Amino acid sequence: MSVENTVLGMWQALSDRDWERLKTFLADDCIYLDMPVGPTAAAKGPEDIVKRLKIGIEPLASYENFTGLLLDNGRDAMYEHHEEWHWTTGESAVLQFTSVHRVENGKITLWKDYWDMAALANHAPPTWLEDFATADMSWVYDATGEV
Structure with a gap:
């Protein structure tokens, strides 16, 4: 599978949740x-x-990724895109992203998202950070020195 198909396929799966x-x-x-x-x-x-x-995404009333510019060198990809988040309480946010992916053997091995956290925090419901703070954090991994 090409780098383009891998990256866009993953983002479509995320958009579909x-x-x-x-x-x-x-x-x-x-x-x-x-x-x-x-x-x-x-x-x-x-x-x-x-x-x-x-x-962040599962509790939303709706979530969608909108495709943009994708550049790749056969292994690494830079993907400029945006997401729209809509909460059940009526708030919404449009988030601009640049994502960097490394793809090896048709699988993403590294995924880094660059975005403005304040843009999300400024549009999210007041309980958003509180909800995040009480979430399951068993996934936390310290990748210092690996990325």
Whole structure:
């Protein structure tokens, strides 16, 4: 599978919130991290990455990824895109992303998201950070020195 098909397939699975399909695009040792938070709060492996993603995305009334520019060199990809988040309480946010992926043997081995956390926090319901703080954090992996 091409780098483009792997990256876009994974993002479509995430947009569909098809957690099982999403896992099929991730290598067993894939590292995922939000760069605004840094490598000390990364997730490693498909199961823990999905746990991490579900904290923010699963409770939403709707979530959608909108494709944009994708550049790759046959192994590494940079993907400019945006997400729309809609909460059941009526709030919504449009989040601009640049994601960096490393793809080896048709699987994503590294996934780094660059985005503006304040843009999310400024539009989320007041309980959003509280809900995040009480979530299952068993996925936390310190990837310092690995990314």
